[in-house]
Amino acid sequence: MADTETTVQAQELDGELAATAREELGDERILEMLRTMVLLRRFEHHAGRAYQRRKIQGFCHLYSGQEAVAVGSLSAATMEDYIVSHYREHGHALARGMEPKAVMAELFGKVTGCAGGKGGSMHLYDVERRFMGGWGIVGGQIALGNGMAFAAKYREEEAVCIAYLGDGAVHQGIVHETLNMAQVWGLPLIAIVENNEYAMGTALERVSAVTDLEKKALAYDMAAETVDGQDVFAVYDAVKRARDRAVAGEGPTWMDIHTYRYYGHSMTDPATYRTREEVDEVKDLKDPIVRLSNWMIAEGMATQEEVDAIDDEMEELVKECVAFADESDQPDPSALTADVYVEWNADID
Ligand SMILES: Cc1ncc(C[n+]2csc(CCOP(=O)(O)OP(=O)(O)O)c2C)c(N)n1
Numbered sequence: 001m002a003d004t005e006t007t008v009q010a011q012e013l014d015g016e017l018a019a020t021a022r023e024e025l026g027d028e029r030i031l032e033m034l035r036t037m038v039l040l041r042r043f044e045h046h047a048g049r050a051y052q053r054r055k056i057q058g059f060c061h062l063y064s065g066q067e068a069v070a071v072g073s074l075s076a077a078t079m080e081d082y083i084v085s086h087y088r089e090h091g092h093a094l095a096r097g098m099e100p101k102a103v104m105a106e107l108f109g110k111v112t113g114c115a116g117g118k119g120g121s122m123h124l125y126d127v128e129r130r131f132m133g134g135w136g137i138v139g140g141q142i143a144l145g146n147g148m149a150f151a152a153k154y155r156e157e158e159a160v161c162i163a164y165l166g167d168g169a170v171h172q173g174i175v176h177e178t179l180n181m182a183q184v185w186g187l188p189l190i191a192i193v194e195n196n197e198y199a200m201g202t203a204l205e206r207v208s209a210v211t212d213l214e215k216k217a218l219a220y221d222m223a224a225e226t227v228d229g230q231d232v233f234a235v236y237d238a239v240k241r242a243r244d245r246a247v248a249g250e251g252p253t254w255m256d257i258h259t260y261r262y263y264g265h266s267m268t269d270p271a272t273y274r275t276r277e278e279v280d281e282v283k284d285l286k287d288p289i290v291r292l293s294n295w296m297i298a299e300g301m302a303t304q305e306e307v308d309a310i311d312d313e314m315e316e317l318v319k320e321c322v323a324f325a326d327e328s329d330q331p332d333p334s335a336l337t338a339d340v341y342v343e344w345n346a347d348i349d
């Protein structure tokens with residue numbers, strides 16, 4: 001079955017939220033959101049294959065299944081906003097509008113990559129789009145994001161920082177120090193927990209005394225909500241409201257966004273801690289792309305043939321990205337010591 005094929009049993013999107021989003025965004029933007037979600041899905045499929053062919057070295061964590069979180073949340077952001085993510089960040093980078101060829105080339109460690117081939121899968125970066133990186137230290141990025149939120153407030157920018165973290169990061173001490181500081185100082189931070197139910201091979205309920213993660217914000221008297229992360233408009237709506245509050249000076253928001261990852265933790269994880277039936281059930285009932293395309297077809301915004309054509313188009317686009325990455329050069333060995341220290345500049349001193 002093609003990834004985008006209509007399934008009868010897939011749950012419907014929240015009709016009210018979809019109708020509101022349609023009014024706010026318009027049909028063109030919504031079509032673009034679908035295209036981006038399909039791009040993310042095809043991109044990860046090919047990234048996985050390239051990893052198996054040993055074209056991608058090191059770690060590689062795929063985002064498939066979680067597309068509605070990146071696309072819904074970043075559709076509510078402006079280009080003034082700062083974005084910071086964890087190591088499962090290919091989807092956020094692409095949804096932010098980063099050039100897919102530069103993202104794939106970075107995965108391949110090539111000089112044409114968005115970080116010159118020195119970052120790889122976990123360290124995508126694009127300062128022009130205020131995409132301030134994927135980060136490998138679980139939870140660490142939320143403190144960096146708080147700094148960005150502080151900077152936005154200090155400089156009186158009409159901007160927020162959206163910081164993504166996993167359910168496994170929620171118990172890190174740094175997360176709680178950050179939340180407290182964000183609330184005390186009223187910082188425009190939107191902390192998005194991409195709750196995909198597992199941290200590596202460990203299910204949330206095995207490690208968390210509180211499994212309703214929204215409650216974590218109670219300790220900081222912070223605005224919080226739980227969101228269906230398989231419904232792109234639910235994510236868009238929640239983040240848009242949080243952003244409106246943040247730029248109005250009303251402080252940070254904590255979000256427990258429920259989603260699911262289709263692949264294992266990383267490419268080397270056989271995922272024996274969950275059953276195939278569990279994964280198939282999510283794919284059948286909750287796939288975010290199928291739910292969105294079903295709704296668009298029902299609303300007469302697209303036909304199944306048009307949805308299939310998007311799938312084919314993205315498949316071709318990603319194949320071009322793979323060819324580009326493959327043909328690109330490795331960084332010159334001299335790049336090893338570049339950008340490590342700030343260059344001495346006597347004029348500044
Ligand atoms: C501080 C720290 N501790 C442990 C690790 C090892 N580690 C890498 S990913 C991971 C699980 C994180 O899971 P989660 O936050 O749920 O994100 P997901 O992979 O599900 O997207 C762990 C423990 C790490 N990278 N950093």
Ligand SMILES: [Mg+2]
Nearest residue numbers: 166167198199
């Ligand atoms: Mg997780």
